[in-house]
Amino acid sequence: MDILEHIQELYPNLTKKQKSIADYLTANPEEISYITLAQLSQQTQVSELTLLRFCQKLGCSTFVGLKEQFRDYTQRMIRIASSSSYFIPELETGEAPERERILLKICNHEASAFSGFISDLPFDSIIAASDEIRRSNRIFIFAHDISKVPGEFLKSRLLILYFNAILIDLSDLEQTQKTLRQLTKGDLVIFFSFPRYYFPIGNIAKKASEAGVPILTITDSDASPAACYSNLLLICPTSTELFYNSMTIPIAMLNILASCLVIDIISPAERQSFIDTLSS
Template sequence: MQDLLRSVSNSYPEFSSGQKKVGDLFFKEPIFLAFSSALEVGRRVNVSESTVIRWTQKLGYTGYAEFQQVVQRKLAEERLEKAEQKIPEPVADQSFLENLLDADISSIVKLKKTIKEDQLLKVVDRISQADRIYVTGNFFDYGIAHWFSNWLNLALDHTEMMYSSTGEYYTQLSKMAKGDLVIAFVFPRYSRMVIDTLKSAKSRGADVIVLTDSADSPALAYADHVLTVSVNTNLNIDSYTSVHALLTSIMRFVYVKEQAKVNANLAKVEAVYKERNIFM
């Protein structure tokens, strides 16, 4: 992150008065620029959206989306480096809770070291290009799959959750076609159900993205794209902390890539919330 701050600082004398306002905001609140649209940034400092975009181009980026991706990545790297530095050495009298939390921290650090950004970006591109998205998984993975499916549908408006115990599952299979995408959560214990679903999806021309824990996962035989992430297990209870971290990164990349579409869909939902007076 420091190299990016230096780059902005070195270019600062060349900025217009409006661009300097954007630069000042970046120095104070880089996280705001990382997860806000160019329009929102412009409103914050009272300049136009185009001024914000030209500011990023002045820094050498093709546009705001590319700059935002770099900031997000650097902020994530900075935070994970700090987290890694804070992992304590095993201590004999450390509490059970501390040991459990250390295991989750370690799983995220491992994800940081093993995940390849180019693979993640390919997954995001495929999600953006899909005609229709179906999310499925082993029944142990249903909760996290349902959560991710719900967000994708909220953001992009073309996602369905698949579960083989429902009659709708077979209707979804019958409609699946080339251009569609199946995202499958395949963590131990692997079930025949999800493998059969992937086999059917491939036979109908759909692409498959698999999130799994191992290169030995049986789902890899049907995958076009694979994201591997460890699931931490203690006392026969799986912790999906690192999986959540990976999915949150995917969601943020999708937001940056499809910002206009996501904001429009979120605005529709917010309008209904206000109409029904949902929140306090």
């Protein structure tokens, strides 16, 4: 039985105040892994002592124990959300021509999507993102699952350009929470967010925005969970007939963003020789 099921089981026997706490926890399960006792007290408008008694009612001796149960719940939801995110098309035969036909169809789809992306590049957003990166003392890149691929790629590009870039694996809840607490003026947060969206990312983005730092989200849609908390968006369509996410367009976007940074920070006389080093 997970923590939410346990709360549901005890709910009929809770006091009015305890039910209000239970309602908040049930409505915001992903938030509890990152919230402090004082913050939860403020959000639920009950005293810290009442919250601690509620924890004991659930069988948790401390608030940390309650957070650990919610962390376990969140991790389970992450595993469910990260399960098989693609399908394998049925082949009419096992012969090479059939495989080639499917591959050609996939290639044509990617080429069409890439052509549309290039013809409608959001230059204003790319330049604004470049300016924000140049102003930053520390750049925290948050990514999960397949998003770690472009996350690592961006980190390597930024390190080449001597920016202080750190990649945070969102599945490491403890490190994520620690980083959110340490955000300060001069920091920039970059989220990678593609389907299936990482379960707690909306709440994590909310916490980052509450720290008052600028947020750049690289995602497939302005309706993605982190988008509403972001100062800047770079939209990269990723859907294909085979996979939820093709990284063709996100990687292209990052190359364009890195090129913009090079143009901004390298003198004209040095640009070509520096661009040549990027291939390494």
